Amino acid sequence: MTGTPSYNRFETLAWRYMRLSGVLIIPLVFGHLAIVHLINSVATIDYQWVVETRWAYLGWRLYDAFLLWFAGLHGFNGLRTVINDYVHNRTANRVLNYGAALFLILVLALGSIALIGTPIPEALANLP
Amino acid sequence: MSTLVMTVREVLRYRGKEGQLAWIGHRLAGLGTLLFFVIHVIDTSWVYFWPAGYEHAIALYRSRPFLIGELFLVLAVIYHGVNGLRVALMDWKPRLWARQRELTLAAFVLTAVLYAPAFVIMMGHIINAWSATGVAAR
Numbered sequence: 188m189t190g191t192p193s194y195n196r197f198e199t200l201a202w203r204y205m206r207l208s209g210v211l212i213i214p215l216v217f218g219h220l221a222i223v224h225l226i227n228s229v230a231t232i233d234y235q236w237v238v239e240t241r242w243a244y245l246g247w248r249l250y251d252a253f254l255l256w257f258a259g260l261h262g263f264n265g266l267r268t269v270i271n272d273y274v275h276n277r278t279a280n281r282v283l284n285y286g287a288a289l290f291l292i293l294v295l296a297l298g299s300i301a302l303i304g305t306p307i308p309e310a311l312a313n314l315p
Numbered sequence: 316m317s318t319l320v321m322t323v324r325e326v327l328r329y330r331g332k333e334g335q336l337a338w339i340g341h342r343l344a345g346l347g348t349l350l351f352f353v354i355h356v357i358d359t360s361w362v363y364f365w366p367a368g369y370e371h372a373i374a375l376y377r378s379r380p381f382l383i384g385e386l387f388l389v390l391a392v393i394y395h396g397v398n399g400l401r402v403a404l405m406d407w408k409p410r411l412w413a414r415q416r417e418l419t420l421a422a423f424v425l426t427a428v429l430y431a432p433a434f435v436i437m438m439g440h441i442i443n444a445w446s447a448t449g450v451a452a453r
Binding site for chain 2: 206209210212213216217220224225228229230232233234237238242255258259262263265266269272273275290294297298300301304305
């Protein structure tokens with residue numbers, strides 16, 4: 188093939204998405220790191236902390252949901268780039284890419300169900 | 316696969332200086348963060364699906380290998396974010412490519428500046444945890 192370079196709409200969108208989502212994720216992720224790893228730590232975090240001081244508030248659930256979806260799509264699109272760079276066998280490339288996509292759907296589903304479904308403790312929900 | 320072998324060999328052999336270092340660092344940091352992201356979303360979803368399992372996962376995060384892993388994770392996230400911002404900026408304003416080398420070095424420096432306080436604070440958490448539970452306990 189010679190002549191004009193081909194234009195791939197999906198790849199162009201994916202390229203743009205990586206820049207836009209990346210810039211958007213930076214404050215979200217840095218905020219998440221500061222809250223979870225610096226201000227708190229794994230020594231102080233437990234089930235009760237998540238349910239009572241985080242997911243009792245809609246704002247934190249939305250924060251986590253944005254992070255889950257934007258970072259998940261960003262990470263798996265990065266993985267797709269890496270797979271396409273190194274695996275050129277057609278079958279192996281498809282198996283890995285479709286496997287990664289299915290796995291992404293599973294991870295997003297698990298995270299989303301937990302964010303939506305986790306009940307607010309009654310003691311907090313009944314506060315005036 | 317042969318390209319993977321080539322990448323590993325050329326990373327070791329090719330002297331692409333800071334540009335190549337930035338690229339391989341970005342890729343490794345991204346893949347490492349993705350691996351943790353997947354594990355972390357699954358264990359956090361246990362808050363809903365399996366609360367006892369979530370407590371097990373947190374107990375595991377308090378173990379020594381994971382506390383040390385956390386130090387690398389935060390470095391990976393900070394570097395990937397800072398270097399990614401440089402890439403996005405340069406793609407947005409292509410004239411910045413003329414300053415590619417300086418911007419890459421600036422990304423390394425900014426990563427170090429942001430990571431230094433985070434490292435000190437996290438080491439504080441680790442020392443507190445170990446002195447509270449006794450080093451032999453975990």
